[in-house]
Amino acid sequence: MIPQPVFDLLQTGVSVIVGTRDSTLMPESTRAWGIHVGKNRDSVTIFLTEAISRKTIENLKENGLVAISCTRPTDHVACQLKGRLQTIRPAGQRDRKNSSDWHREFVEELVAIGVPADLCEAWITAPALAIDIDVTDVFHQTPGPGAGEKV
Amino acid sequence: MEDRLLKLEELWPCFQGIIPAALSTCSQDGTPNITFISQVHYVDHTHVAISHQFFNKTHRNVRENPLACAMMLDPRTLQAHRIYLRYQHSESSGPLFDSMSLQLQAIASHAGMTDVFRLRSADVYEVLRIERVDGFTRLPPAMPTDRPSRLFVDQDLESLRLFSERIHRAELLEDLLETTLRLLDDLFGFRHSMILLMDERNTKLFTIASRGYPENGVGSEVGIGEGLIGTVARARRALQLSAIDHSLRYARAVRDRMEAGGGADAVCREIPLPGLPSAAGQIAVPLLTRGRLIGVLAVESAEPLAFMAREDTLLTIVASHLGGCIEQLSRDTEESPQGALAKPQSLRALAAPPRSRSFCFFPQDDCVFVDGEYLIRNVPGRILWRLLTQHRDEGRTEFSNRELRMDSWLGLPEIKDNLECRLILLRKRMEQKCPDIRLVPRGRGRFALETDVAIALSERDT
Numbered sequence: 285m286i287p288q289p290v291f292d293l294l295q296t297g298v299s300v301i302v303g304t305r306d307s308t309l310m311p312e313s314t315r316a317w318g319i320h321v322g323k324n325r326d327s328v329t330i331f332l333t334e335a336i337s338r339k340t341i342e343n344l345k346e347n348g349l350v351a352i353s354c355t356r357p358t359d360h361v362a363c364q365l366k367g368r369l370q371t372i373r374p375a376g377q378r379d380r381k382n383s384s385d386w387h388r389e390f391v392e393e394l395v396a397i398g399v400p401a402d403l404c405e406a407w408i409t410a411p412a413l414a415i416d417i418d419v420t421d422v423f424h425q426t427p428g429p430g431a432g433e434k435v
Numbered sequence: 436m437e438d439r440l441l442k443l444e445e446l447w448p449c450f451q452g453i454i455p456a457a458l459s460t461c462s463q464d465g466t467p468n469i470t471f472i473s474q475v476h477y478v479d480h481t482h483v484a485i486s487h488q489f490f491n492k493t494h495r496n497v498r499e500n501p502l503a504c505a506m507m508l509d510p511r512t513l514q515a516h517r518i519y520l521r522y523q524h525s526e527s528s529g530p531l532f533d534s535m536s537l538q539l540q541a542i543a544s545h546a547g548m549t550d551v552f553r554l555r556s557a558d559v560y561e562v563l564r565i566e567r568v569d570g571f572t573r574l575p576p577a578m579p580t581d582r583p584s585r586l587f588v589d590q591d592l593e594s595l596r597l598f599s600e601r602i603h604r605a606e607l608l609e610d611l612l613e614t615t616l617r618l619l620d621d622l623f624g625f626r627h628s629m630i631l632l633m634d635e636r637n638t639k640l641f642t643i644a645s646r647g648y649p650e651n652g653v654g655s656e657v658g659i660g661e662g663l664i665g666t667v668a669r670a671r672r673a674l675q676l677s678a679i680d681h682s683l684r685y686a687r688a689v690r691d692r693m694e695a696g697g698g699a700d701a702v703c704r705e706i707p708l709p710g711l712p713s714a715a716g717q718i719a720v721p722l723l724t725r726g727r728l729i730g731v732l733a734v735e736s737a738e739p740l741a742f743m744a745r746e747d748t749l750l751t752i753v754a755s756h757l758g759g760c761i762e763q764l765s766r767d768t769e770e771s772p773q774g775a776l777a778k779p780q781s782l783r784a785l786a787a788p789p790r791s792r793s794f795c796f797f798p799q800d801d802c803v804f805v806d807g808e809y810l811i812r813n814v815p816g817r818i819l820w821r822l823l824t825q826h827r828d829e830g831r832t833e834f835s836n837r838e839l840r841m842d843s844w845l846g847l848p849e850i851k852d853n854l855e856c857r858l859i860l861l862r863k864r865m866e867q868k869c870p871d872i873r874l875v876p877r878g879r880g881r882f883a884l885e886t887d888v889a890i891a892l893s894e895r896d897t
Contacts, residue, residue, distance in 0.1 A: 301506065303459030303469030311459035311467060313506035313517060315571075335570025336515065351459070351467040366466065403513045406573045425470060432491045 286325040287435050290363045290422055294321050297389030298354035298362075300330060304343035314340045317409035318386030319354060320379070326419055328352070328365060331375055331383040331412040341413065344369045350417055353425055357393045362425035363435065370416040379414040441565040443480050446516055448577070449507035450477045456507040458485065460496035468492045475505055475518075476535060476557070483518070484557045486535055487525065494558075497522035503560060506568070511577045515568035525556035530597075532557045591749060594622040599756055607876060608764040609859045615732075615757055616646035623749055625734040629709050630722075631657060631664060632730035632761070632856050635814065635848050640668055640731055643860055645709045652709035653863040654811060657731075664731050667719040671728055673754075675718045675747045706809075715739040720750045722758040729761055765855050791889035792869050796820045799896060805869045814853075815861040817845050822874075822884055823892055836880045858882065 286294070300316040314337040316330040330352060332340060344350060348369035355362035375383065391404040422435040449456070452474035459469040470493055476484040483505075487494055497503055501522035508515055526532045536554040567576075588596075598618050605611035612630055619625040627647035631640035634656075642655045660669045667674050714735040722730040732754045736742060795804045802812035803819050811819060818839060825831045836854055840847055847854060862874045871887040 299471075301457035301459075301469050301471070303457075303461075303467040303504075305459075305461040305465065305467045308502075309461045309463075309465060309500050310502050310519065311461045311469075311504045313457045313459040313469060313504045315457070315506065315515065333570065336568045347465065349465060349467055351469045353457070353469045353471065355455075355471055362471070364468070364470065399513075403572075403574065407513065408570055408573060427473075428489075431470075431489060 286321055286328075286365075286419060286422060290435060291321055291325060293356060293361060293363060294319055294328070294354055296356055297386065297391070297393040298356050299390065299393075301353050301355075302330060302332070302337070302340055303351040303353070304340050304349065305347070306339070306343050307346060312339045312343055316352070316415075317407070317412055318383040318390075319352065320382040320386070322416070327370060328367070328417050328419060329379065329382070330415050330417065331379060331386075331409070332415055333408060333410070333412050335408065337413075341372065341415075344372065344415065352417070355425070357390075358396050360427055362427070362431075364423040364425045365417070365419050366421040366423070367417040367419045370418050373414050373416070375410075375412040375414040379412070380410065383409060383412060441516070441567060443477065443483070443518070443562055443565060446507065446509070446518070446565070447477070448509045448511055449516060450475055450483075451510065453510040454508045454513075456505045458493060458503060458505045460493050460503045461500050462492075462496050463499040468496055472505075475507060476531075478531060478559060481562050482523070482559055483520070483562060484526075484531055484535065484559050486539060486554055487556045487558050488539070488552060488554060497558070497560075509577060512574045513572055514574070514576060515571045517566050517568060518562050519564040520560035521563055523559045523561050525558050527556045531559070591623075591745070595749070595752055598622055598753060602756060602760055605760065605764065607879070608761065608855050609862070609876070611757075611760050611764055612644035612859070615753070616644055619734065619753065620646060623746075623753075625736075625746075625750075627709075627711055627714075627736065628732070628734045630730060630732055630757075632722075632853065633668075633728060635853050637728075640664060641860065642706075642708060643730075643856055644863075648709035648711075650707065650709060651863065651867065652706060653867070654815075654860055655706040655708040657708060663717055664719045664733050667721055667733075668728060668731050671721045671723060673718065673720040673747055673751050675742050676716065711735050711737055713737045716742040718742050718747055718750055720747075720754040722754050722761065724758045724762040729758055732757060765853070791891055792872060793891045793893070794820075794823055796892070796894045797897070798894065808868060810868050811861060811864045814845065814847065815857045815864070818857060819861055819865075821845060823890060826884055826886075827890065827892055832884050833877070834882055834884065836882075 298319065300319045302314050302316050303311055305311045314332065316332055318331045320329045322328060334341065350367050350369065352365045353362060387409060391401055394404050395401050424433045424435055425431050455471040455473050456475050457469060458472045459467060461467050472485055478484050503520040503522065505518050505520060506515055532554065535557050539552055539554045601618060602611055602614055605614055616628050619628050629642055629645035631642050634641055638659060640657045642652050645651045645653065657664045659665050663674060663676060715737055716739055717733065717735040719731050719733040721728055722732055732750060734750065793806055800812055801816040803810045803816045821842060821844065822834060839845060839854060858874065865872060865874060872890065873885045875883045875885050877883050
């Protein structure tokens with residue numbers, strides 16, 4: 285279950301990066317266009333576009349293992365979720381709204397640290413796939429000596 | 436993904452640490468891990484470095500499974516790139532580590548976190564593949580620039596920086612000369628090089644150090660205006676010869692002259708100038724200090740196209756540094772205290788060292804032979820003879836530059852006496868011809884005569 289502080293963090297405009305690996309243990313990195321915590325707080329849904337995440341989706345279909353790091357740009361507060369693929373599906377209306385809300389918050393965060401808004405608005409975030417992930421572990425990832433400790 | 440292969444240098448905006456990069460790794464049991472890293476450091480066109488500050492999962496993973504993938508954003512457009520990596524090694528000292536550590540310390544000190552943020556190592560990764568992530572942004576790619584970044588220091592500039600730093604550390608002239616030639620080889624690939632200095636009368640240049648030749652040629656002389664080196668000395672301008680006509684090669688010219696001169700004495704009292712028999716390219720550069728010629732730096736190569744304008748420029752800069760350093764270290768009027776003794780040089784191992792050495796001095800031309808073979812002449816010849824006779828007559832082993840300067844028989848000029856250079860020349864000739872008798876530096880301005888054999892001295896008029 286995702287603890288309250290991490291849940292709270294994930295409601296903000298966090299930067300979401302996703303790590304997977306293939307059968308040769310070659311890692312892959314991509315960006316997700318938003319994260320939404322599931323009702324029971326033991327799963328999350330992330331939004332990926334096929335154009336930039338083809339290999340990630342292949343890896344997920346192949347072995348299901350995933351690491352998701354979420355960092356709030358303005359204060360570097362961060363966590364990492366480890367999990368396993370539940371489903372891959374086209375993003376529905378609710379997913380699109382969740383992704384859009386996240387994007388608005390994320391752009392606000394980036395503008396606050398000096399990134400021009402027009403650059404952030406130019407990102408191609410749709411059409412997206414919704415990837416449902418069962419969360420197995422949660423780790424602190426705020427930079428410093430405590431990073432990596434299990435929450 | 437675009438078809439054209441991207442070069443790491445094209446990602447230069449991503450290496451500035453403006454936007455953190457995502458780094459994914461994977462443990463041996465297959466569990467992926469991903470984290471933000473504040474900066475990926477460019478090392479060279481196939482390597483990057485990542486700072487290791489804490490013993491975290493990334494650190495452990497790449498030591499189990501060296502593969503990694505970094506996703507970086509161009510801060511100008513927020514366009515993404517992926518680089519696929521293989522962890523190679525960690526550096527906890529050296530220029531890369533120092534540079535990354537200093538940067539980290541500066542940031543840490545601003546935040547009052549000096550003790551927390553400490554670089555443990557610079558982890559170096561080989562770049563396996565680079566890709567631009569198409570479909571990431573609607574913005575067109577940033578215009579490519581000819582000049583990737585002011586942060587990518589040109590290799591030659593970096594080498595010149597290292598060269599300058601290291602030669603300015605030399606405390607003794609001999610160290611300076613050896614270091615210079617070694618660095619020319621290590622940093623710039625000049626395998627065959629020599630340094631010649633002007634003699635006291637400004638009529639000839641003599642070789643004081645060389646590298647990359649079977650015979651070191653120390654003590655060999657070149658007249659002003661003679662061959663490439665002499666021409667450069669006269670013109671006081673650098674000269675580069677490529678695809679040299681053989682008849683112009685100075686090495687052969689000197690040897691031809693010796694042979695044409697006939698007479699065994701003429702040959703045996705000359706030391707051949709070092710030279711590649713197959714030299715096809717040469718550069719000679721004057722060593723000047725405050726407009727005064729003090730010597731010549733020369734390099735050569737068997738490759739006809741080895742030397743171009745780049746090499747010419749590099750050597751000119753090297754020579755300007757070297758000239759100043761030689762000038763500074765030649766002013767050795769200050770003697771170091773006895774306590775600060777340099778370590779005696781170890782004796783070169785000899786299979787069957789002779790039990791005695793016989794030196795013969797020819798006062799007519801101040802020439803010294805050892806065991807019937809030419810050793811040295813002129814001022815260094817007189818110096819050696821003075822040292823050997825004082826050793827025989829008074830049992831002395833310790834000497835100072837100051838007493839040599841005050842010795843009128845040696846005939847050293849009052850200013851610009853080149854004494855330190857002459858002693859280096861003498862020391863090197865002895866290392867070559869009679870290594871069991873040595874002049875060992877004892878700090879600045881002092882030296883000792885060490886011998887493992889009996890010494891016999893004689894004088895002959897002719």
